[in-house]
Amino acid sequence: MSTFTDTEIALMAxxxxxxxxxxxxxxxxxxxxxxIARGFSKDGIFEVLAAVEQDxxxxxxxxxxxxxxxxLTE
Numbered sequence: 833m834s835t836f837t838d839t840e841i842a843l844m845a846x847x848x849x850x851x852x853x854x855x856x857x858x859x860x861x862x863x864x865x866x867x868i869a870r871g872f873s874k875d876g877i878f879e880v881l882a883a884v885e886q887d888x889x890x891x892x893x894x895x896x897x898x899x900x901x902x903x904l905t906e
Contacts, residue, residue: 835876836876836880838872839867839877839879840883840884842867842870842872843863843867843881844904846866846867850863852904853900853903855899855900856899856900857893857898858897858898858900859897859898860892860896860898863877881898888902889901
């Protein structure tokens, strides 16, 4: 698997742990810190977040938060 794919899988797993659902907002620190601790780069995580934002699943919002816009894919 590619680094992007590995990061995407880890990000989605983290969002599921945080019980992400539409209209919920999540502090980016609650996402970034555990993933960085597992060895993922901040730049790589934001690259994946940008892709997920582009497909309309999430949106980065003020206050360093992530808003879930639609259910996460499996």
